[in-house]
Amino acid sequence: MTDRPFAPQVSAFGSHHEQVVFCHDEDSGLKAIIAIYSTALGPALGGTRFYPYGSEQAALADVLDLSQGMAYKAALAGLDLGGGKAVIIGDPATLKSEALLRAYGRFVQSLGGRYYTACDVGTYSVDMDVIARECDFVTGRTVEHGGAGDSSVLTAFGVYQGMRASAQHVWGDTSLAGRTVGVAGVGKVGHHLVSRLVEEGATVIITDVNEAAVARVVEAHPQVRVVADADALVREPLDVYAPCALGHALTDEVVEVLSASIVCGAANNQLAHEGIEKRLAEREITYAPDYCVNSGGLIQVADERESDGFHFDRAKSRAAGIFDTTLDVLDRGKAEGVPPSIAADRQAEQRMRDVGRLRAMWLPS
Numbered sequence: 001m002t003d004r005p006f007a008p009q010v011s012a013f014g015s016h017h018e019q020v021v022f023c024h025d026e027d028s029g030l031k032a033i034i035a036i037y038s039t040a041l042g043p044a045l046g047g048t049r050f051y052p053y054g055s056e057q058a059a060l061a062d063v064l065d066l067s068q069g070m071a072y073k074a075a076l077a078g079l080d081l082g083g084g085k086a087v088i089i090g091d092p093a094t095l096k097s098e099a100l101l102r103a104y105g106r107f108v109q110s111l112g113g114r115y116y117t118a119c120d121v122g123t124y125s126v127d128m129d130v131i132a133r134e135c136d137f138v139t140g141r142t143v144e145h146g147g148a149g150d151s152s153v154l155t156a157f158g159v160y161q162g163m164r165a166s167a168q169h170v171w172g173d174t175s176l177a178g179r180t181v182g183v184a185g186v187g188k189v190g191h192h193l194v195s196r197l198v199e200e201g202a203t204v205i206i207t208d209v210n211e212a213a214v215a216r217v218v219e220a221h222p223q224v225r226v227v228a229d230a231d232a233l234v235r236e237p238l239d240v241y242a243p244c245a246l247g248h249a250l251t252d253e254v255v256e257v258l259s260a261s262i263v264c265g266a267a268n269n270q271l272a273h274e275g276i277e278k279r280l281a282e283r284e285i286t287y288a289p290d291y292c293v294n295s296g297g298l299i300q301v302a303d304e305r306e307s308d309g310f311h312f313d314r315a316k317s318r319a320a321g322i323f324d325t326t327l328d329v330l331d332r333g334k335a336e337g338v339p340p341s342i343a344a345d346r347q348a349e350q351r352m353r354d355v356g357r358l359r360a361m362w363l364p365s
C-alpha cells in the first residue's frame with residue numbers, strides 16, 4: 001500500500017529535505033530509508049512504513065513525500081516537532097523479525113534524536129516496543145510499555161472534528177445528522193469514524209477491498225450500506241466523501257463525478273496531482289486538507305514525549321483543536337481566494353519560518 005501509484009525518477013538532492021539516510025543490515029535483510037524534511041520546529045517525528053515497494057525509487061519517492069507531509073502536519077497542528085518518516089523495504093509478513101527491527105532501532109538511535117519513529121502501514125505498537133530496546137527515540141509503543149498505543153482512535157476523532165468544522169463552513173451548522181457520508185476504507189481509522197458518524201445520526205455508505213473489514217463494520221452497525229468499490233461510492237449521492245484508504249483518492253475522474261459538497265478523510269496525500277485542488281474549488285467542493293484533519297494520531301504519539309508521560313485526556317483535548325484549525329484554514333482560504341490546501345500550506349510554512357527562526361536566539365543551556 002503505497003501513497004504513489006507510480007515511481008518517477010526522484011533524487012533526495014532535488015528536494016528540500018535536510019537529511020536522508022539509507023540503512024542496510026544484510027543479515028537481517030533490513031533495507032530502510034529515513035527522511036528528515038525539517039527540524040525547524042523540533043525533532044522530526046513520523047512513522048515507519050514497512051511495505052514491499054517495487055523498487056528503491058518507489059520507496060524513496062514515498063518517504064520524501066510522506067516526510068514533507070509530516071513537517072506540514074506538525075506545524076499546522078501547533079506541535080513543537082519537525083517532520084520525518086521512514087520506510088522499510090520488503091513484505092512485513094515474511095521479512096519482519098526481532099533482529100531486523102532491532103537493527104533498524106540502532107540506525108534510528110544513531111541519529112541522536114533528530115528523528116523519532118512511530119507506527120505506520122505495516123508496523124504496530126508491539127514492533128515499536130522491540131525497536132525501543134535499541135533506541136530512545138520511539139513513540140507509539142504499547143500502553144504496557146508506557147506508550148500511547150493505537151493512534152487510529154484520535155486520528156478518527158480528529159477527522160470527525162474536521163468534518164464538523166467543514167459542515168459549519170459549508171452549511172452553517174456542525175451537525176452531520178441526516179447527512180450522507182461515504183467512507184472509502186474501513187480499516188483502523190475508518191471503522192472508528194463510521195461509529196462516530198452513525199452515533200450522530202448520519203447515513204453512512206462504506207466500501208473496502210477487505211471483506212473482513214467490511215464485515216466488522218456491518219456487524220457493529222447493520223444500518224450501514226455497502227457498495228462494491230470506491231468507484232461506485234463516489235458516484236453515490238453523497239454530502240461528504242471521506243477517503244480513509246490509500247493516497248491519491250482524488251483524481252480528475254473522481255472530482256468530475258463527485259456529488260459531495262465536502263471531502264474530509266484520513267488518508268494521506270489525497271490529491272492525486274498538483275492542480276486538483278483548483279478543480280475541486282471550481283466544482284464548489286470543500287476539501288478539508290488531509291494533513292490538517294488527520295493529525296490526531298500525531299498529536300496522540302507526540303504526547304508520549306511530555307515530561308509526565310502519555311495522558312490520553314490531554315491528547316484528546318488537543319486533538320479536539322482540529323475543529324478550530326480546520327475552520328480557520330477553510331475561512332482563510334475563502335478570504336484569500338485560494339483553495340484550502342494552499343491556505344493550509346501557507347499557514348504551516350509561516351509557522352515553520354516564524355517560530356523556527358527563534359532558535360537563532362542564543363540561550364544559555
Ligand SMILES: NC(=O)c1ccc[n+]([C@@H]2O[C@H](COP(=O)([O-])OP(=O)(O)OC[C@H]3O[C@@H](n4cnc5c(N)ncnc54)[C@H](O)[C@@H]3O)[C@@H](O)[C@H]2O)c1
Nearest residue numbers: 151152155185187188189208209210213245266267268297
Ligand atoms: N492510523 C493512523 O493513525 C493514521 C494517521 C494519519 C493518517 N492515516 C492514513 O489514513 C489511512 C487509513 O489508515 P489506517 O491506519 O486506517 O490503515 P488500515 O490499513 O488499517 O486501513 C486502510 C483500509 O483501506 C482498505 N483499502 C485499501 N485499498 C482500498 C481500496 N482501493 N478501496 C477501498 N478500501 C481500500 C484496506 O483494506 C484497509 O481496510 C491511510 O492512508 C493512512 O496513511 C492513518
